Amino acid sequence: MADYHSMWESLGMDVKTHDLLCEALPGAFGDVYLSQENRPESMDYFNLVVAEIHGLRPAELVEHKKNGGKVVGTFCIHVPDEIPVSAGAIATGLCSGSQFWVPGGEKKLPAATCPLIKASLGARFDRTCPFFRLADMFVGENTCDGKKKAWEILSEDAEMYIMDIPQMKRPEDYAHWNEEIHGYLKKCEELTGNKVTPANLRAAIKLLNLKRKALQRLASFRKLENIPISGKDVLLITQIAFYDDPARITNQINKLCDELEERAKNNVSVFPKGTKRILLTGTPLSIPNWKLHHIIETLGGAVVCEEMCTGVRYYEKCVDESGSTIDEMISHLTERYMGAIHCACFTPNHERIDDIKRLAEEYKADGVIDVNLKFCGIYDIEGYFVERELNKAGIPVLGVETDYTDNDVEQLKTRIGAFLEMLGN
Amino acid sequence: MLYVGIDIGSTAAKAVLIDESKTRILTRILMPSGWNSRETAESILNQILSEGYSRDEMRITATGYGRVSVPYADNTLTEITCHGKGAAFLGGDNLTVIDIGGQDTKVIFLVNGRVIDFVMNDKCSAGTGKFLEVMANRMGLTLQEFFSFAERGRDIKISSMCTVFAESEIVSLMGIGTPREDIACGAVGSVVSKVASLVSRKNSHSNGKFFLTGGFCDSAFIIKKLSEGLNVEVQTAPDARYAGAIGAALLGK
Numbered sequence A: 001m002a003d004y005h006s007m008w009e010s011l012g013m014d015v016k017t018h019d020l021l022c023e024a025l026p027g028a029f030g031d032v033y034l035s036q037e038n039r040p041e042s043m044d045y046f047n048l049v050v051a052e053i054h055g056l057r058p059a060e061l062v063e064h065k066k067n068g069g070k071v072v073g074t075f076c077i078h079v080p081d082e083i084p085v086s087a088g089a090i091a092t093g094l095c096s097g098s099q100f101w102v103p104g105g106e107k108k109l110p111a112a113t114c115p116l117i118k119a120s121l122g123a124r125f126d127r128t129c130p131f132f133r134l135a136d137m138f139v140g141e142n143t144c145d146g147k148k149k150a151w152e153i154l155s156e157d158a159e160m161y162i163m164d165i166p167q168m169k170r171p172e173d174y175a176h177w178n179e180e181i182h183g184y185l186k187k188c189e190e191l192t193g194n195k196v197t198p199a200n201l202r203a204a205i206k207l208l209n210l211k212r213k214a215l216q217r218l219a220s221f222r223k224l225e226n227i228p229i230s231g232k233d234v235l236l237i238t239q240i241a242f243y244d245d246p247a248r249i250t251n252q253i254n255k256l257c258d259e260l261e262e263r264a265k266n267n268v269s270v271f272p273k274g275t276k277r278i279l280l281t282g283t284p285l286s287i288p289n290w291k292l293h294h295i296i297e298t299l300g301g302a303v304v305c306e307e308m309c310t311g312v313r314y315y316e317k318c319v320d321e322s323g324s325t326i327d328e329m330i331s332h333l334t335e336r337y338m339g340a341i342h343c344a345c346f347t348p349n350h351e352r353i354d355d356i357k358r359l360a361e362e363y364k365a366d367g368v369i370d371v372n373l374k375f376c377g378i379y380d381i382e383g384y385f386v387e388r389e390l391n392k393a394g395i396p397v398l399g400v401e402t403d404y405t406d407n408d409v410e411q412l413k414t415r416i417g418a419f420l421e422m423l424g425n
Numbered sequence B: 001m002l003y004v005g006i007d008i009g010s011t012a013a014k015a016v017l018i019d020e021s022k023t024r025i026l027t028r029i030l031m032p033s034g035w036n037s038r039e040t041a042e043s044i045l046n047q048i049l050s051e052g053y054s055r056d057e058m059r060i061t062a063t064g065y066g067r068v069s070v071p072y073a074d075n076t077l078t079e080i081t082c083h084g085k086g087a088a089f090l091g092g093d094n095l096t097v098i099d100i101g102g103q104d105t106k107v108i109f110l111v112n113g114r115v116i117d118f119v120m121n122d123k124c125s126a127g128t129g130k131f132l133e134v135m136a137n138r139m140g141l142t143l144q145e146f147f148s149f150a151e152r153g154r155d156i157k158i159s160s161m162c163t164v165f166a167e168s169e170i171v172s173l174m175g176i177g178t179p180r181e182d183i184a185c186g187a188v189g190s191v192v193s194k195v196a197s198l199v200s201r202k203n204s205h206s207n208g209k210f211f212l213t214g215g216f217c218d219s220a221f222i223i224k225k226l227s228e229g230l231n232v233e234v235q236t237a238p239d240a241r242y243a244g245a246i247g248a249a250l251l252g253k
């Protein structure tokens, strides 16, 4: 790996502590990813991006900033990337998926907070993540209680912009989210000093739709009986899509898909025949959280779909491209970013259950695992409906609760192992 | 071919040898799991061999926490699958199986002999054998004494679910002179209510027939309390503590 120490230092990072993370990551990545057999060759690009996760892309952001560009960090897929992009900023996802940052977050937050939130705050306050140094503005949203209050703490150290996401989906809520997106546009214009034109916004919508389409194309291979790529690999690509350059990753995903097409023609599968197909649903799996996929796939299952924010919710529907004025385009963004994402922060949220059932069928899942990050109240409570409705539909379901530590790996192996055995008999 | 099932749990290791037709249990072995599952597994094998069976005529399946520490096993399966299978053998094909283990408690729903769903208690030891063991220790009783005390006690409420908190609750109860009988009875009641709440989470699966497996199957008092708590008669069988091992043996191919 190239040496990025001077860049990290100039970003004001705690380089010493950060080195510990740099030392741990290759081992973890090797165990989970490089040990897989028969991986598509085009995974090389993604391997490289992860190997240099805190170097390659951050260096590009540094370059962008040198030229007067701005970086906007986000934490939720309800917040449209099209807006900062159309204003000439770079948008990057910031959700953190490593235990490494959790103790730092616990210095400010109660231990009974979801690990995603704790890790995100820890990454900033401990100065051990370059993305958290590079963002000129952090966009928070009041989705769950944990995030909402954590942003108040984060704002003591970072430039925050908070969006008020409605918690229901009535016409007046859409109207409100529409206004919020308008406000976000103005804010991004102020931040970058660039006026957003209809042409810019249209281009941003097209650019990000292309990324979605590439991810949709990738997902389509997981519907096949012979699955040419592991669930782990698709998860990794989805996670990278949150922070990589959109045009470049789109190309790389499409290149990978060309290879997968060849594999599909020859009925190549990375799983043995009869492997049980699992749909995951629930809370997000932020990079580098590969725990569940790793457990499921080493126990002899295959993850075929994630009904998650790091999954189909991120890419399934495209933004309508027909708008010509800014207002029209923002209406279309509102439709997509509120209407097509079924997060447990909304009430009611039947659409999510419908999605799970639909996806289970489309991806021919044998069973569903409902994953809850510890202390995430909204998904935990919604698990009641997930379980009941899937039972009614005759789809086997297992609920698991977990965090970023390895303490529960053995228990998870027993539960998930038993679930796979149950599907097999 | 003979079939061996080895169930290495957190407190006890159980093994059975089953005949070719998979209908009769020829040998049963019960020993503490000890510190080292590998050594326990070795001594189980030695014991079976010492009875005159040879390794070549056996298919060995391991289950339980220690299943990965049985290097000579032909196959491993989780304890859920094995307990389900074993319970079906002992109690019938359509049952709700309750297993109160040393480390965790599980409820397994069987329909036509197949596991259709299961629940396990959360990470903590509330509602498990460990909970009772800790409480018995705290009162200076063996588990057996603990149950006979409990039988004579009045059901008082232990409000802490967490083992650590319950332990200090018990200390304060003893401090104010609450009879040990009542405390023991309350502790059993606490485990029973935890089990009942696990069951109720998936009540729709249950056909009302309950079967207890695991180390507590010979405690008449636990069975009585469980039956009261679930409002049905809980069944068990003398071999129910071997259910996991029996299931493992039956699933050997």
Ligand code: SF4
Pocket (backbone or CB within 6 Å): A075, A076, A077, A078, A143, A144, A283, A284, A309, A341, A343, A344, A345
């Ligand atoms: S789970 Fe909800 S709050 Fe979290 S990123 Fe997804 S949509 Fe946003």
Ligand code: SF4
Pocket (backbone or CB within 6 Å): A114, A115, A116, A117, A143, A144, A145, A146, A147, A283, A284, A373, A375, A376, A377, A378, A379
């Ligand atoms: S996982 Fe749940 S608690 Fe955590 S940030 Fe997302 S919605 Fe909030």
